[in-house]
Amino acid sequence: MPHASPSRRVFLTGTAAAAGASVLLPSTAWATTSTTAPAAPRISDPFTLGVASGDPWPDGVVLWTRLAPEPLALDGRGGMPDRDITVEWQVAADEGFRKIAQSGRSVARPESGHSVHVELSGLRPGTDYFYRFRAEGEISPEGRTRTAPRLGSSPERFAFAFASCQNRPDGHYTAYAHMAREDLDLVAFLGDYIYEGPAQGSLGRGHLPVSEIFSLADYRVRHAQYRSDPDLQAAHAAFPWALVFDDHEVENNWASDISEPDTEPDQDRAVFLERRARAFQVYYEHMPLRREQRPKGPDMRVYRRLRFGDLMDFYMLDTRQYRDDQVPDEQRDDPDRTILGAEQRKWLFRRTAGRTGRWNVLAQQVFFSQRDTVSGPGTNFSDDAWDDYLVERDAVRDHLTEAGTRNPVVITGDVHASYVSDIKADFNDAASRTVGTELVGTSISSGGDGVEQNPGDLVQLAENPHIKYINRRRGYVRNVVTRDAWTATYRTVDFVTRPGAPLVDRATFTIEDGHPGVVSA
Ligand SMILES: [Fe+2]
Structure with missing residues (x-):
């Protein structure tokens, strides 16, 4: 309620x-x-x-x-x-x-x-x-x-939703009004809580300030404007949240101390780091985060673990602050490239190799599984996703397999679409073993009303047989996790350009304990 x-x-x-x-x-x-x-x-x-x-x-x-x-x-x-x-x-x-x-x-x-x-x-x-x-x-x-269950306890059930990408000018937060009525132990938010640009849209939800945000005051006004939304407030007031940022909380497509290429003064790395410090400070000011996450200048440690009895371990990851810059596809297989950074990677490898929960959730920002977007023998991969950090992506996957990390599930935001993907031991061999599962949640509002699928989705499904599902409506994913199974329901709304859309259960998938990959329910 x-x-x-x-x-x-x-x-x-x-x-x-x-x-x-x-x-x-x-x-x-x-x-x-x-x-x-x-x-x-x-x-x-x-x-x-x-x-x-x-x-x-x-x-x-x-x-x-x-x-x-x-x-x-x-x-x-x-x-x-x-x-x-x-x-x-x-x-x-x-x-x-x-x-x-x-x-x-x-x-x-x-x-x-x-x-x-x-x-x-x-x-x-x-x-x-x-x-x-x-x-x-x-x-x-x-x-x-x-509160979370006692660490040594064995909860029968854990229910949580995950969401991402709430560009305010693009649409109403109807999905949050529905989410607030669920009975959840947690909401995980995977990035793009605000957008930094000047967009106004046509819904009367235009950005304040009206220009791109740079100053401390700018970021504060923008966060306050987003947080003024009653549906978002209702979802915050109803459940504890665990949040990580992606790019738009600071600047589109930033990587480490590098701004996206444009004509702004933050092309200078020192200037960008000052901007990042202001963005992090204001982000912290607006989020229910622990002292450990309080930024120190331009640095903010948001990667952390949350544990729920012996049932769930969440690894909240930061794929933005420590990553190498995006590169063209020809350079993506450079073995030195990192998206996690050495320290976070060491931390993740150590945590997932020890005594873990039954379900191990990598809660993070960008697409993890291989995703080739052109048909035929040619390939094209996103420069902003794990595909651009190929060797490290494969190393994380292989580590989880070799460490015997039980039931790894990657949950993802960023792409403003719902996807379900099996994580393959070799993404180029459809017959290879499935070693994990990725659930990608759609946006709350970014991209406007959305569609069921676009023509390119058929190409993606054909080129990437491990991808089992694509849908481009707005909404969130509700997950009910028991000792035997994880049930993910993709709950969507047919429109966000007007308020009041009813909630539609678009698809439901099950992951069984000990059997990575999804089964359509
Ligand atoms: Fe986004």
Whole structure:
């Protein structure tokens, strides 16, 4: 069920609501007025960006909000004064906030865009919690979250959705309105949370600022604009998320310290790194990430592992920050080329070779399986995907096989289309062993309404027999994982250029424990 719909705020905010709350919530109510100094004028409705939680561990999650009474103010300050603001938070076992599990205070600082990250510990594993914030006498919408199961436990079932690519001018976030009604343990977001360009589109969802974003203020306004969407807010408030970025959170097709070739000043690598630092700072300010993910200058460690009992291990990967630059196909087999970088690769190899969960999920940005897009003997591969880092892609695949990593499943965003692919021991030999599975999720809105398939898809299916499915509608993938099987349902909407599209289950695939590759359900 959806929690924290924006309308809920109506009866929880404002002076009258605060007074009313003391009647509704006898023992734990936030009835007293704010303890901050009364000299400054009251900030009305600072919670326009909603609330979020993320990166669940067995004993806690990260709670997030950002104070911004005027989220679109072009100076990037969200309508906030240039001073620290005390923010109180509550975590409860019940929706009515009668059984408070934990409460505390945090400080929202102007230099962090008045964002708040509360890294909780000491909660019970595998448990639903409700949370909310209060600042300046105003109470936030409430969110629901769920801690991960105890590490040594054996959960019977884990349900999660994954999504990517939510270009705002291209369409409404109807898919999120549907997602918010699911019962999920987690949402994994695989990149392109914002788009950095000047696009305006024709839906009244044009970008602010109206030009490409470069400054700290620009990135803050853009993130705030995206986060103002009520459907996106509902999905954040309903479940904990685990997020990684791709290119558009910084700049189209960037690689390491290299911007895409264009006429911007960030062709200079030092200038690009400054831009990357600003983009990362603002990304962190808007996401429910742990302290470990807090950027240091232009560096931000987002690769990390999330574990859910002995059932699921998620390896959240970063294929953008450490990669060599994209090259033409003739150079893609250079054995020195990397998309993960040496350190992340070592980390991934070590983690996946040890004691792992039953299902091992490589949650990452770009297409992993081989994908030749021209018919006949000629070939063409994407320069932005693992195909352009051929030797390392094959090394990761072979490592998973040799290490005996149980049930490897790669989940992917980026291409604005749904795909299902078997991962082959040799992608050029259809008769070779299937050693893993890749599930590629479509976009939330990027690309507009979409189609069922385009003519090129028939070529891709013919040229790449390991690819079992292509569809170009918008939506997300819901996954229900048990000890015996993983069931992936591609849930789509037929249009995003108008609101209100119904949800359609376009296709369902099953992966059985111990049998890599998909079976059509
Ligand atoms: Fe995208």
